[in-house]
Amino acid sequence: MTLSEKMLKIDRRIIFLMIGLCTLLPLLYPVGLPIKISAEVRGVYDHIESLPEGSVFFLSIDFDPASKPELYPQAIALLRHAFRKNLRVITLTLWVSGTGMADQIVTNVANEMGKEYGEDYAFLGWSPGGQAVIINMGQDLYSAFPSDYSGKPTKSLPVLEGVRNLKDVTYMVSLGAGRPGVEEWYVFGKDKYKFEMGGGCTGVMAPGLYPLLRSGQINGLIGGLRGAAEYESLIGQKGKAVAGMDAQSATHVAIIVLVIMCNLVYFSQRRTSRAQGQLG
């Protein structure tokens, strides 16, 4: 058996082990590789930075624990930034399976930043309907969410004073792991009710959202763990995303090496079999 044949029949568990080590070692012994800020992430940061105190910032946490590693750090970084700017933060989720986690994220960051529920922020919870909820909120926020997550009537919350519908929102960010998510918020929200909007998404979804970014339909995009790390660097509070960047780079190098090796082995085998065919 030639070396190339041995390589093609390698036990897949050896590859798993290699990728596992490439991820684990940089997490245990971080190198601190530099993080370059992309224009799309800066778009969201700059817009929030430009908002005056007391502006209404809407954050839709449209993911569940399955996408937590990528979107949880994004939500934490965005909330820290919004609270630091003293914006009025209104949060909700369109994903029923993410309700408890969304409440935990908002409550933890608000407590950390010393914010008071009802005065500085609110969590509206989940309401069924996906895109219909967005349209309903565009017409009347209190009809879509008559009460918040804890059951308090939303009309009694001081943080929502002067907010009747989505037209009164200054800036909105949807952190989406699928549908409903960024696209639905654009199609049924921003395009119809004309508020400024940014997005955050998992790495898998990012290529599909770039056309919206380029055409100016959204003004910024935070893509995957990498985007979260960039945002953490921008606000100067490095967290889990920045800590994971060394591991991300190491695994990417490992996968590039594997792809090159597989191609070399494949072409070498093809050449050998062709040569044998000519001889035969």
Next chain:
Amino acid sequence: MDATIFGAWVATGLTLLIFSFLYKDTPLFKFAEHLYVGVSIGYTIVKTYDTVILHLIIKPIVENGEFALLIPVAIGMLMLTRYVPKAAWMSRYAFAFIVGMGSGLAIPRTISSFILKQVEDTVRPLLSMAGPDGLTFSMNLLNPASNLNAIIILLGVSSVLFYFFFSIEHSGAGKAVARTGIMFLMISFGAGFGYTVMARMSLLIGRLTDLIEFSDASYGRPTIWLALLTIGALVFISRRTKPASPEV
């Protein structure tokens, strides 16, 4: 036991059971997989019941006398007639309502957002007017708004559309255009695969970060103890399931 510590032990244990699939498919993985599906469905049912049935239907009707809500409830109940063959025809009214309303909402908005806006962005000026200097052409590939990128996008969209136009045989000049379309598609697939790899690795990083955190003494080192237990269980299972002896 503190809820955080208990949660750390449960999360660590289930993560290791799911990771055991990387070695081989065992009852340990099956247990964690079924538990995940069951808990997800259970959580969704409870949250939906609490939010929809209790807070959006029963409470407003009983406490505020909002009897108009009985109309959507009745339409929704028609869906259940699917389970009674003789009355199944009634569910068509509910479906008709949903399909009609869904299409009415989605079609105009989708055309506006994904077709008109994207066409507008695809057909950008190939040359720019720049004050007294007249027409200019920017070559910066890194600037999404540059003229060179406008040409690349126009070429990409046209050639990919042509590739999917099957009424003309792709030969001669048409073959060159279709090949260009394939190249653009390949670049797009490559970018998609790259992002997918990044996303999957992020999920692995997330789990390993938690496992490292839970190896701390303040949690009772669940990562170490449960890893040893999982490895022991895998060894035990491997020894019990001996390969079948060849028939004589």
